[in-house]
Each structure stands twice: as C-alpha cells, then as structure tokens.
C-alpha cells in the first residue's frame with residue numbers, strides 16, 4: 060500500500076474521536092470533542108445538531124494547522140441510534156440512542172411479523188418516532204455527518220442499517236407495513252462522494268477527500284483489532300462487553316441473540332453485545348484506583364462470591380433475559396473480594412458468550428483479541444485468559460476511529476480489508492493462560508451456569524454445552 064494518510068471519525072456516546080493515521084498504523088494526529096445526552100429511565104437521546112459541531116472541533120484538533128493530504132475517510136457511529144430527517148436531510152426528531160428502551164410495543168409487533176429485532180434496535184425506535192413525531196426518513200448517526208461532509212443526502216451503509224432490519228444477506232429492506240421512509244443502502248467500503256468546500260472550511264479536512272461508507276462502532280473496533288480472518292474474535296470490554304468474530308458463513312441464531320454484520324468482501328462478522336461489563340466497577344467503586352484494587356484482588360482467586368455483573372437490568376447476550384438483574388451469590392469478604400468477584404464474573408460471562416457461540420457452530424479456533432477500556436488492566440487480561448483457557452492478543456491502539464481509517468484505506472485502494480488491517484494494526488502483547496488456572500475457576504463457573512439455568516435465563520442445552528467444554532478445557536490445563 061502506498062504511504063498515504065487516512066482519517067477515521069468515531070461518533071460515540073460521550074464524545075467524537077478523530078484519528079489521522081499513516082499507512083503503517085502510526086497515529087499522526089488525534090482530536091476529541093464531548094457530546095451530551097439525556098437519560099430518563101429507559102429513554103436515552105442526543106441532539107443530532109451537536110454532532111456536526113463536535114466533528115468540526117475534533118477534526119480541527121486532529122489535523123492541526125497543516126494542510127495534510129488525506130487519501131480517504133470513513134465514519135462510524137453507535138449501532139442502532141436513529142432519527143428521522145426531512146427530504147433535505149435535516150433532523151426532524153431527536154436521535155434515540157442505541158440503548159434507548161422505549162420501543163417495546165413496536166419491537167413486539169415486528170417480532171410477531173417475523174423480524175428478529177431487539178427492542179433497542181433502530182427499526183422499532185424509528186416506528187416509535189414516526190408514530191409520535193410524524194413521518195420522515197430513517198437516518199443513522201453517521202449518515203448525517205457523511206451528508207454534511209459531501210454536501211447532499213447520501214445512502215446509508217448496510218452495517219448501520221442492520222439494526223434497522225436491513226437484510227444484509229439479500230441486500231434489501233424487508234417489507235415493513237407502516238415503516239417511515241427508508242434510505243438507499245450501499246456496502247461498507249463504497250465511495251459515497253468527496254468532501255465539499257463548505258465542509259472543508261468547517262472541518263479542516265481538504266476538499267475533494269474521498270468519503271467511504273463506514274460500519275458500526277462495534278465493527279470498527281473489530282477492524283481496529285485486526286480480527287478479520289476466519290475464526291478470529293475480538294472482545295471489546297468497555298462499559299459493556301461486545302464480542303465479534305469472522306466467519307465465511309453467517310452464524311444462525313433463531314433467538315436473535317447473535318446477529319451477523321457483513322464485511323465489505325461479503326464474508327460475515329457474527330457477534331453479540333452483553334450488558335455485563337467494566338461499567339460495574341465504575342458504579343460500585345466510585346473513585347477507586349483499578350491498579351490498587353487489582354493488586355488486592357489477586358489474593359482472592361477464586362473470590363468468595365460469584366457474580367453475574369450486569370451494568371443495567373436485562374441481558375441480551377449470551378442469553379436473552381429482559382428480566383435479568385445483576386446477581387452476587389455468597390457474601391464477599393470485603394471490598395477486594397467483591398472487586399475480584401466482579402472481575403471474575405465478567406470473565407465468566409465472556410466464557411459463556413464463547414460457549415454459546417461454539418454451541419451455535421461459530422468458528423472459534425483463530426486468535427482472540429482484547430480491546431476496550433477494561434483491557435488497560437494487565438491483571439484482568441491475565442485473569443480473563445486464565446478463565447477462558449486461551450491466549451489473548453492486546454493491540455496497541457484499539458479505537459474505533461482507527462478501524463474507520465483502515466476501512467477508508469480499503470475503500471480507496473481496493474486492497475483486501477484483512478491485509479490492510481494487518482499492516483495497520485500492531486499487537487502490543489500476547490497473554491497466555493497460566494497452567495492450572497482454568498481448573499481453579501471451573502467450580503465457580505459451573506455454579507454460575509447452574510444458577511443462570513435455574514433462574515430460567517439460560518437455556519439448558521446451552522448450559523450442557525458449557526459444562527462439556529469446561530470438562531475438556533480443565534482436562535487439558
């Protein structure tokens with residue numbers, strides 16, 4: 060690949076991040092700008108008008124004052140965030156965020172019509188918006204930014220459209236009676252247009268820069284981890300846990316817990332998003348220093364209590380249980396023991412996600428990467444490798460914006476995405492499981508699986524599969 064420079068834009072929950080990246084993955088510039096949101100019970104909204112201003116600030120900071128040539132850019136957003144726009148592409152509603160849970164009734168109706176959607180997905184929320192605000196065209200978070208960059212409304216990409224129920228296998232919208240207007244769709248990596256002079260003036264990104272159709276932030280993080288070859292997986296441990304892998308065929312899950320994004324080359328990126336995650340630490344230990352707590356937790360292996368640490372009520376992966384609440388079995392012997400139980404509980408949930416994927420027949424024999432804020436803890440990385448019984452790669456730079464820079468390079472050069480990712484993604488370290496450690500955690504893991512089954516959250520065949528994989532792994536360790 061030539062020595063070009065690429066730009067990635069990540070529209071997140073709390074901020075917009077922009078990275079300027081060289082052909083070897085070196086970060087040449089970065090910028091960020093905060094975003095506000097409104098939460099009220101199950102409702103979570105953002106003002107889409109704020110996104111453009113934040114993109115301008117973050118791009119300006121990433122590019123500095125220089126007139127650097129950018130060979131291409133792509134934009135990712137939070138998956139399932141939607142709003143409605145008028146024919147000129149202007150917002151006519153607030154944006155309902157990916158975790159906004161108000162569209163229960165709409166989701167129920169869609170499911171009874173045969174569409175495997177969760178209530179936080181884009182299509183039920185778009186129906187809710189159409190019912191309460193009137194009609195408009197469904198627009199995903201990045202569509203508003205790519206339109207502004209190019210200077211006219213542009214198609215959406217099939218990745219952000221997935222949770223609006225776009226059929227990525229048939230490359231078509233399903234027939235949804237009463238649906239608001241649906242946008243044209245292109246595959247990720249397609250050229251959408253070029254940065255127009257007005258957008259260049261506002262952002263500092265040179266006019267004429269190619270704008271490439273992006274993917275969701277979850278897929279962007281996967282690209283940034285390099286996990287794009289068959290059987291490779293990326294586990295993003297941030298506030299919550301998202302697992303995504305690469306497969307030549309979709310992983311079929313009738314319950315919709317695991318769903319499949321589609322890579323630009325037509326291969327599949329199966330995965331799911333759990334409500335377990337590192338967010339429980341922030342909530343339970345306000346102001347604690349993770350490094351200090353990790354050091355103290357090392358004396359509690361296994362912990363005296365067993366946790367299933369949901370960040371918010373309801374679980375979506377590795378099982379669907381809207382009624383599930385965080386659980387702690389047993390009485391932790393102090394704060395270090397509780398911290399240990401939470402770290403171990405997240406790793407147990409991660410193990411169960413992999414067991415579930417295996418149960419569905421997903422290919423799992425490639426490398427596993429750990430990314431997200433939780434991967435900043437070397438202790439937790441080791442613990443997770445021990446409990447999973449498999450090594451994990453920790454990349455140097457794992458931001459979704461890097462994934463978008465890689466996708467832009469693919470879109471402009473036409474080189475295969477996995478090849479470009481390998482030339483731009485650097486692995487910092489590989490953590491191997493310690494001998495005997497998987498067996499040390501076998502009993503609490505099995506107890507947790509039993510408890511989840513007894514509560515009716517985890518289907519029994521999945522539990523049986525988890526026990527049999529545990530027997531195999533502990534015989535080896």
Ligand SMILES: Nc1ncnc2c1ncn2[C@@H]1O[C@H](COP(=O)(O)OP(=O)(O)O)[C@@H](O)[C@H]1O
Nearest residue numbers: 297298299337338340341349431432433435436
């Ligand atoms: N050293 C650490 N040890 C444990 N958890 C950490 C550490 N650093 C960050 N985190 C966790 O990472 C989470 C944030 O992850 P991040 O990927 O940055 O954000 P988000 O998922 O919100 O996009 C927080 O919940 C925080 O508790």
Ligand SMILES: O=C(CO)[C@H](O)[C@H](O)COP(=O)(O)O
Nearest residue numbers: 137138157275276277278332
């Ligand atoms: O919590 C989220 C914010 O976007 C998403 O649910 C998560 O990233 C997974 O979404 P996807 O698999 O569609 O990328």
